[in-house]
Amino acid sequence: MSPEQDNYIQIKDLNRLQSVKNTDLLLLDDGVASCNAITFENFLQTAKDKTFKGEGLNYFKDIIKSTIATELQQNDDFINQVYTKILNKFLNDDSSSISTTYSKVKDKLGSGLSTYTLSKD
Structure with a gap:
């Protein structure tokens, strides 16, 4: 394997899971120097807190x-x-x-219309 290939992980080489338990560990890789792990349960709690309570x-x-x-x-x-x-x-x-404004407008319009007669041209 060449040094360039050391920087890549192929999905086909990983074990595939159909389900996850709360105690399973998730790998967190900063991409530079360190790898850490967090339980699935703690990851969900942290994600929930950051989504619904935090940033x-x-x-x-x-x-x-x-x-x-x-x-x-x-x-x-x-x-x-x-x-x-x-x-x-x-x-x-x-x-x-x-409602008060509407009543005033309605009264004004009503009183104004009663003074006019409508005629057909």
């Missing part, structure tokens, strides 16, 4: 928000439900400033 949390949140937004945006039933709820809130909630 990956914001990235994970962005992915989830983007996925949910895209799915909801494509769901016509959801869009119609939201639209209906917004309109109901807008038209029926006397405590909201939007």
Whole structure:
């Protein structure tokens, strides 16, 4: 084997596993000087912590928000439900400033229209 080939591991030379136990060791190679190992269980815990608690949390949140937004945006039933709820809130909630504004606009338009007569040209 040449010195250049010492830097490569061929997959066919490795033992293949169909499943992994929590106590199995995973090889961590920094590519330069050292090789270390971590149990599968500890690797999963570390990955979970980094993803959901550490530096990956914001990235994970962005992915989830983007996925949910895209799915909801494509769901016509959801869009119609939201639209209906917004309109109901807008038209029926006397405590909201939007409802007050709507009532004022409606009253102004109604009083203005009653002074005009419509004629057919």
